[in-house]
Amino acid sequence: MNPQPAVLETATLPIELLPFNSVCLMSNHTVKACLRTVEQGYRPAECTTQTARVPTRVRDLRDMRNNVPMTSASAFPRVSRRIGAIAESATLAVDAKAKALKAAGRPVVGFGAGEPDFPTPAYIVEVAKAACENPANHRYTPAAGLPEMKDAIVAKTLRDSGYAIDASQVLVTNGGKQAVYQAFATIVDPGDEVLLPAPYWTTYPEAVALAGGVSVEVVADETQNYLVSVEQLEAARTPKTKVLLFCSPSNPTGSVYSPEQVKAIGEWALEHGIWVIADEIYEHLLYDGATAPSMPVVVPELADRCIILNGVAKTYAMTGWRVGWMIGPKDVIKAATNLQSHLSSNVNNVAQRAAIAALNGDLTAVDEMKVAFDRRRKLMVSMLNEIPGVVCPTPQGAFYVYPSVKGLLGKEIRGKVCNTSTELAALILDEAEVAVVPGEAFGPSSYIRLSYALGDADLVEGVTRIQKLLSEAK
Numbered sequence: 001m002n003p004q005p006a007v008l009e010t011a012t013l014p015i016e017l018l019p020f021n022s023v024c025l026m027s028n029h030t031v032k033a034c035l036r037t038v039e040q041g042y043r044p045a046e047c048t049t050q051t052a053r054v055p056t057r058v059r060d061l062r063d064m065r066n067n068v069p070m071t072s073a074s075a076f077p078r079v080s081r082r083i084g085a086i087a088e089s090a091t092l093a094v095d096a097k098a099k100a101l102k103a104a105g106r107p108v109v110g111f112g113a114g115e116p117d118f119p120t121p122a123y124i125v126e127v128a129k130a131a132c133e134n135p136a137n138h139r140y141t142p143a144a145g146l147p148e149m150k151d152a153i154v155a156k157t158l159r160d161s162g163y164a165i166d167a168s169q170v171l172v173t174n175g176g177k178q179a180v181y182q183a184f185a186t187i188v189d190p191g192d193e194v195l196l197p198a199p200y201w202t203t204y205p206e207a208v209a210l211a212g213g214v215s216v217e218v219v220a221d222e223t224q225n226y227l228v229s230v231e232q233l234e235a236a237r238t239p240k241t242k243v244l245l246f247c248s249p250s251n252p253t254g255s256v257y258s259p260e261q262v263k264a265i266g267e268w269a270l271e272h273g274i275w276v277i278a279d280e281i282y283e284h285l286l287y288d289g290a291t292a293p294s295m296p297v298v299v300p301e302l303a304d305r306c307i308i309l310n311g312v313a314k315t316y317a318m319t320g321w322r323v324g325w326m327i328g329p330k331d332v333i334k335a336a337t338n339l340q341s342h343l344s345s346n347v348n349n350v351a352q353r354a355a356i357a358a359l360n361g362d363l364t365a366v367d368e369m370k371v372a373f374d375r376r377r378k379l380m381v382s383m384l385n386e387i388p389g390v391v392c393p394t395p396q397g398a399f400y401v402y403p404s405v406k407g408l409l410g411k412e413i414r415g416k417v418c419n420t421s422t423e424l425a426a427l428i429l430d431e432a433e434v435a436v437v438p439g440e441a442f443g444p445s446s447y448i449r450l451s452y453a454l455g456d457a458d459l460v461e462g463v464t465r466i467q468k469l470l471s472e473a474k
């Protein structure tokens with residue numbers, strides 16, 4: 001028996017697969033598809049075309065290449081539909097635009113960045129420097145991560161979350177972002193539905209789509225502090241619901257679910273056999289005494305259907321080092337490791353060594369950053385709430401504020417009427433030279449996201465400019 005062609009993602013690849021053991025008429029387009037299919041290792045049985053009888057052997061099909069008249073304009077899209085459908089990261093785009101304007105000499109204040117404005121602590125950098133000198137770090141290492149790194153993650157997870165895991169449940173990834181992609185790729189099949197509390201981090205729906213899944217947005221607005229309820233999740237649940245994405249503290253809103261809410265949502269997921277992908281990357285950036293318990297600790301029976309995503313980027317000001325990880329049931333981590341072994345292999349050893357130092361060290365650095373973030377958070381929220389038409393809830397985590405700008409849409413500002421937050425963000429950049437990310441990047445329109453991971457003076461300057469501009473609305 002030939003292998004079944006179903007192993008190809010026929011729904012997403014722009015090729016037409018030929019039925020096995022059947023006779024068909026092939027257009028030029030189909031001959032090309034047939035060639036490509038065979039070159040990928042599949043052997044369609046004999047087929048006929050109006051011009052030629054096509055044999056099954058790869059060599060013969062290849063020989064046909066020059067004999068079959070091909071149209072000059074290819075019927076295939078240059079970029080596959082699957083990849084062509086991925087949008088640029090809006091947050092990175094805003095940040096890049098602000099940096100480009102700054103480089104061109106414009107006095108732009110950027111609130112787009114999703115990274116601490118502090119350097120990585122010196123003791124971590126020193127470990128990396130030494131690691132460069134060690135030839136052991138110049139070699140390939142296990143795809144799942146250095147054993148010492150996995151041990152450090154096991155110890156850190158117990159220390160910070162009270163969650164006891166085994167090293168075989170850990171996969172070290174190139175940043176939390178790769179963990180996000182691999183988590184969805186590993187457990188989502190085409191057509192599976194993923195509940196996505198909105199506003200959501202801009203990468204989630206792209207990762208879901210790449211896995212062939214369907215994102216189902218569950219919207220929570222500013223009146224509920226951007227936190228979805230069990231009732232809302234239940235209303236969105238269908239027989240196809242496989243996964244819930246859960247992010248607390250949240251990017252983009254900074255909202256934090258209470259321990260009671262985490263428990264209620266975890267128990268609901270458990271009751272309905274729904275997987276939870278819990279993104280804990282902002283776990284240490286909490287204010288006002290808020291706590292963000294890990295869901296499988298609050299609902300231990302959920303552990304067999306829960307994947308935790310995390311990384312060193314936000315806690316240790318290590319965004320550029322690209323070290324994250326996923327924690328999950330052994331079989332899922334094994335499968336994700338297989339994927340990563342073909343995708344990127346091991347994470348850079350020097351960065352892993354630095355991350356080990358970070359995880360094995362204490363939390364002094366993040367505590368110091370938090371003092372500054374907390375001060376800026378309060379200042380920014382109060383300044384934004386002074387603007388008529390802006391409603392800014394006080395976030396309890398991460399380093400973002402997420403005001404509603406509904407009260408400004410449809411009004412005239414410097415001769416322009418903005419009907420969406422994308423238009424308003426463009427106006428703010430043009431008129432005030434301040435970069436913010438529009439709500440459309442995170443789901444519903446009518447919001448803007450501002451990061452307060454920038455210096456106090458810049459923060460005051462930028463928000464003052466926004467105040468001045470938006471107060472002109474009439």
Ligand SMILES: Cc1ncc(COP(=O)(O)O)c(C=O)c1O
Binds near residue numbers: 250
């Ligand atoms: C919610 C969330 N998860 C994951 C990540 C990934 O972080 P990194 O890939 O830098 O480790 C980010 C980065 O902005 C984030 O905001």
